Amino acid sequence: MTISIMVNTVERSFDVQPDEVLLDVLRREGYLEVKGSCHSGDCGACTVLLDGRPVASCLILSAKADGHAVTTVRGIGDQAHPHIIQESFVKNGAVQCGYCVPGAITSAKALLDENPDPTEEEIRLAMDSNYCRCTGYEQQVEAVLDAAAQLRKGDKK
Amino acid sequence: MGRITQYYHATSLEDAFAKAKQLGSAAAYVGGGVELVLRRNPEITTLIDLSRCGLDYVTAVGEGIEIGSQTTLTTINHSADIRQYAGGSLAWWAGHIAHNNLRDMITVGGVIGRNQPWNDVVPHLVALGAQVRLFDGAERITPLSAYIEAKQPGAIIKGVLLPAGNAGSRGFLWRFTRTQQDISTLHFSALVSYDGKVMTAANLVFAGRPGHAALYPRLSEELVGKSLSHETFARVAEMAPDLVEVGTDLRATGEFRRELVRAAILNLEEHMTGVAQ
Ligand SMILES: Cc1cc2nc3c(=O)[nH]c(=O)nc-3n(C[C@H](O)[C@H](O)[C@H](O)COP(=O)(O)OP(=O)(O)OC[C@H]3O[C@@H](n4cnc5c(N)ncnc54)[C@H](O)[C@@H]3O)c2cc1C
Ligand code: FES
Ligand code: FES
Numbered sequence: 001m002t003i004s005i006m007v008n009t010v011e012r013s014f015d016v017q018p019d020e021v022l023l024d025v026l027r028r029e030g031y032l033e034v035k036g037s038c039h040s041g042d043c044g045a046c047t048v049l050l051d052g053r054p055v056a057s058c059l060i061l062s063a064k065a066d067g068h069a070v071t072t073v074r075g076i077g078d079q080a081h082p083h084i085i086q087e088s089f090v091k092n093g094a095v096q097c098g099y100c101v102p103g104a105i106t107s108a109k110a111l112l113d114e115n116p117d118p119t120e121e122e123i124r125l126a127m128d129s130n131y132c133r134c135t136g137y138e139q140q141v142e143a144v145l146d147a148a149a150q151l152r153k154g155d156k157k
Numbered sequence: 158m159g160r161i162t163q164y165y166h167a168t169s170l171e172d173a174f175a176k177a178k179q180l181g182s183a184a185a186y187v188g189g190g191v192e193l194v195l196r197r198n199p200e201i202t203t204l205i206d207l208s209r210c211g212l213d214y215v216t217a218v219g220e221g222i223e224i225g226s227q228t229t230l231t232t233i234n235h236s237a238d239i240r241q242y243a244g245g246s247l248a249w250w251a252g253h254i255a256h257n258n259l260r261d262m263i264t265v266g267g268v269i270g271r272n273q274p275w276n277d278v279v280p281h282l283v284a285l286g287a288q289v290r291l292f293d294g295a296e297r298i299t300p301l302s303a304y305i306e307a308k309q310p311g312a313i314i315k316g317v318l319l320p321a322g323n324a325g326s327r328g329f330l331w332r333f334t335r336t337q338q339d340i341s342t343l344h345f346s347a348l349v350s351y352d353g354k355v356m357t358a359a360n361l362v363f364a365g366r367p368g369h370a371a372l373y374p375r376l377s378e379e380l381v382g383k384s385l386s387h388e389t390f391a392r393v394a395e396m397a398p399d400l401v402e403v404g405t406d407l408r409a410t411g412e413f414r415r416e417l418v419r420a421a422i423l424n425l426e427e428h429m430t431g432v433a434q
Contacts, residue, residue: 001164017161018161018162018163018164018204019161019164019194019197019204021194040195041191041195041255041256041258041259042256042338044256044258047258050261053231053261054257054258054261055258055259055261055262056256056258056259056262058194059190059191059194059195059259059262060189060190060194060262061164061187061190061193061194061204063164063166063204063206064187064190064206064208066166103258107257107258125252125253125257126257127257128256128257128337128338129256129257129258129259130258
């Protein structure tokens with residue numbers, strides 16, 4: 001079957017199997033910034049935004065995304081034009097091996113779009129889907145608090 | 158991968174039901190799809206998507222509320238009406254169970270359709286006295302507790318009705334998990350109505366026993382007409398471990414679960430005595 005998805009603001013059409021999950025389709029089509037790890041909804045590495053809301057792309061059927069907008073971490077910002085959340089992750093030591101980071105930044109983006117001034121508890125809840133084996137989470141929480149403060153000041157984006 | 162050969166976007170309930178009837182056990186309705194992807198059933202060849210059937214809604218009906226079956230946990234968590242209902246217990250828990258990137262996927266129809274023994278949403282809805290609106294060619298309303306006892310294969314869960322009359326009641330949920338992200342080793346949900354310091358009605362539900370959600374009317378009887386006092390709850394905490402059928406599985410022994418049953422009632426006491434102050 002053919003589905004149409006707006007990926008990072010570009011309209012795309014993909015031929016997919018009826019039971020194929022979004023993660024597999026995105027990676028096959030070259031969106032390698034979307035990571036897979038557990039493939040069972042546990043780790044959050046595969047998180048993307050579907051119409052602005054965070055979803056586990058390893059468990060969402062690609063057919064369900066037909067007609068919707070998907071944002072990957074590269075749609076949030078890239079090396080040439082990093083988003084303030086991405087800069088803040090680097091600045092606060094919230095990146096070590098980096099495997100969890102695309103998913104973590106995507107969850108953080110969804111949170112800050114909805115709630116520009118989150119408490120630490122709200123950040124932990126919004127990122128409860130994102131496992132990180134390296135940083136111990138503290139730096140990630142600090143990075144989101146820092147990014148939120150800068151975004152509220154209107155620094156960038 | 159399973160053997161799914163067709164993904165069908167139904168355009169109405171009638172359309173979805175006709176397709177399901179034609180295919181029998183080879184078809185499955187899709188809520189969030191989480192469970193269908195995780196536990197692929199090789200018998201199923203066609204997925205029937207309900208997202209274009211207008212089932213994503215939360216509507217106030219008198220003092221009660223109807224939640225469309227495609228409504229996700231996040232939408233339930235954000236709903237102002239559900240936050241007001243029975244002290245807001247359903248809304249709060251809908252924002253805390255599973256994970257953030259799944260709460261935007263998991264639908265209320267999908268949790269009822271699957272109803273795992275350790276599921277946290279179904280027992281809480283049963284405690285709140287929920288009914289389900291089914292569609293199988295015509296609409297019918299049936300108590301959720303009856304629906305999960307004897308499922309209606311092929312019937313579409315159209316919505317869930319939270320009854321009127323729970324304005325002065327308090328919903329309560331307590332679950333024991335081995336880690337914050339784990340599923341419940343024991344789930345306890347309750348709805349308690351009270352007038353001043355006297356309890357006037359109560360629904361007590363245990364799940365993850367490891368059996369499915371079950372109501373315990375005998376325990377409820379012990380609360381109704383009694384004061385919100387330590388003595389009342391202490392008596393129920395004493396009786397409950399013998400009344401609630403618990404068992405052993407990989408997560409816990411029956412003996413451990415009996416202790417959890419006692420702890421659940423003591424947590425209810427703390428909640429209710431706090432509310433009544
Ligand atoms: C990592 C992880 C953590 C989790 N943690 C928790 C937790 O803490 N607590 C908890 O309670 N649950 C938890 N869950 C389980 C989750 O609640 C279930 O998987 C739920 O069934 C998913 O809902 P869905 O809408 O995606 O269901 P689907 O996969 O879409 O459907 C499930 C079943 O219901 C049927 N169905 C769907 N909609 C309808 C309808 N309208 N009418 C009739 N039948 C229908 C489907 O055919 C299927 O048989 C977790 C799941 C994962 C993956
Ligand atoms: S790969 Fe999707 S949650 Fe782990
Ligand atoms: S930085 Fe390595 S898993 Fe998070």
